[in-house]
Amino acid sequence: MIKIAIDANGGDYGVDTTVLGSMLAIKKFKDLELILYGDENKIKPLLTDPTRITIVHTDQTIDMGEHDPVKAIRSQRDASLCLAMKACKNGEADACVTSGPTQCVVVGAHLLVRRLPQMERVALCPFVPNMDGHPRLLLDVGANVELKKEHLGSLALFASVVAEETLKIKNPKVGLLNIGSEPGKGREIEKEAYEYLSSMEGIHFYGNVEPTEMIHCPCDVVVTDGFSGNICLKSIEGTAKGMAAMLREEIRSSLGGIIGSFFMRKNLRRFKKRMSTKEVGGAMLFGLSKIVVKAHGNSDPQAFFHAIRLSRELVEADIITKVVKKLPKTEENE
């Protein structure tokens, strides 16, 4: 059995997303056991199937608009997010899934789940949709505004193991996000990281990747600091949403558009699906001693299901053990 702790109160829609998503997962995976941390009175009416479900009641929730993550995590130890993470740390669960506010998830992961001793940084890593239909890993997208070359190195290694196991890619290629394709481009950190990643063992370094290439990416994994990664990811998101909105506006602006869209409704649906992030399962937190997956705050049940699916996949593949084997030994684990 794979046990996953669910932050059931979390996210923009709380139980309406998390419990319904959990039901989809329980139905799909017979080896799955879920512990729902949240408001029992709200959860129970939504449980269409109580098989392999445990509820741990709490009515505390980390607010989605929380601006002081450290204070929030320290002062609300009974919040559903904190309880789910602690269960993960204590071994009561193998993984934790939450759609809580990003910075609180990152801080909670640091304070409650804890880093692997070999990893100096925790990074947030989503799957980025790609034109060829195969998502790519981009990290860090916001856990650390700055990272050193060694951090980028160990995160690249972590991500490579995940790419091998989840995307089934042998020897995944790692790129460095940069403003030019040639070596020597970028800031000091990019120049140093280029050198460092080039000579690093255990990863397959491709070279620089320009942001123009992100959605038809020549690599499987792209590493950068959390500030640049966040800028890149949010620019892609904003443009994709904006363009979809403009296309809708233009189509609806005339009868020809409406008739045309009827003929090409299947084509438009496929187009929409190709850019959708719903099936990619949210962002993973890398560098921790356990699996933590963060679903989008405004996930619907389907998207939350995919976050559970992803966390189950990472547990099943025994990602943490595989990463630890590849990482250099520290004094603590020698």
Place this chain on the structure above:
Amino acid sequence: MIKIAIDANGGDYGVDTTVLGSMLAIKKFKDLELILYGDENKIKPLLTDPTRITIVHTDQTIDMGEHDPVKAIRSQRDASLCLAMKACKNGEADACVTSGPTQCVVVGAHLLVRRLPQMERVALCPFVPNMDGHPRLLLDVGANVELKKEHLGSLALFASVVAEETLKIKNPKVGLLNIGSEPGKGREIEKEAYEYLSSMEGIHFYGNVEPTEMIHCPCDVVVTDGFSGNICLKSIEGTAKGMAAMLREEIRSSLGGIIGSFFMRKNLRRFKKRMSTKEVGGAMLFGLSKIVVKAHGNSDPQAFFHAIRLSRELVEADIITKVVKKLPKTEENE
């Protein structure tokens, strides 16, 4: 008369773009005089109208694949780009338009055109297409990988004057590109810049702007360092191009799609036009003592025409004098 120096050999297509674009400009603006720096033998056959055109012959060109901009500018003083810039500096022309390689244009501007004494940095500033049809100014997008708060301040001031004059916006709003909307988000530089821009006179500071908002932007001007700006701009470009390609693919994949696209051909054309950068005239170089406009390397004659149009507009509005009036006095100009 407004005199503009044209780097006629520059860009991916050389004279085929620059001379044809110049012809369009000469036809449109009767107060325009152009000096074409380039290969006379190639230029002459393309001159449909020699009125208000001077040719200064040179067969030297800065190669589009040039990797060492400083060496290129220093060793090829007779290259069309360098001659056009020198003419600008010497007062033989009021502005310079080039579609040469970006980093060579930046270095050339530094070494040949020179900065205003009050500006410590030169920045590259394109117009970014917006959903509402009104382009925004984003800077720096690649002239400096890092910038201090004071640099962002003087560049914000420069851009505000340009937004007032070219976009006809009274009291343009200035935003700071950041990974969150609240103050206190981002790296040290964003926190410092937020404070600095908030208390600065002569600009209207709006606050942080997230990259998701860039294409339906609440500000007229968005400032950031050249690394982050380049990441943002190229992510937008890549996504827009990728999505357009995917839409084409999906439409052409079935008969329904083809029939549908016939009905909505006008709608699709409008959609394409809204995201097009052709009419925005390329990127301006801010911080110089003269107007320099860089057209895209792969500009067609229409896009190059718009770069000339833009440079003419900036000269006509007497941008440099207006910026200098707003900048704090230095010892040199007191």
